[in-house]
Amino acid sequence: MRALLFALVAFAAGYATAIATNPQPVDQIAQSSARDGGPQQVASNARSSGREVFLTDARGHVEATxxxxxxxxxxxxDTGASAVVLRESDARRAGHRPHRSDFTVPVNTANGQAFFAPIVLRSVELGSIxxxxxxxxxxxxxxLSANLLGMSFLSQLESFRFEGQELILEN
Known part of the structure; x- marks a missing residue:
């Protein structure tokens, strides 16, 4: 889990550098930094109703489908990640097949520096959002051991907030 958290912080720094083409050192950047309807099942620890999705913190992190x-x-x-990040195998399933030369965004991970490929997702849905x-x-x-749903998605919502052990997303 610590390796994943370290990778997330490093990723946020690398992504911010690549997207904003900001000349600051990576470690400084890391430190500065629906549809209406009835209830829908989002994951075993989540529920959705109308414009809100309720996600329960499970084992120290918020999981969803x-x-x-x-x-x-x-x-x-992950509210601490700058962007949505997909594992290459999952990106392929969604129709994104970056070429080897597309992996240009430098990211410092627990295993050293890696390069990620920027893409634009047509649609990201979470319950009714x-x-x-x-x-x-x-x-x-x-x-990367898991797909991340970060701020490039979350910042486009009306709001998101923690209430106790629940993350509430509103669109």
């Missing part, structure tokens, strides 16, 4: 470009995928909802044209990154499977 998101529909990404038409494919259901397990994700960790849908966001279109979401900036994301693709990581090689060996560089």
């Amino acid at each position: 998101a529909d990404i470009d038409g494919r259901g995928m397990a994700v960790l909802v 849908r966001v279109r044209n979401v900036q994301a990154l693709v990581a090689r499977d060996e560089d």
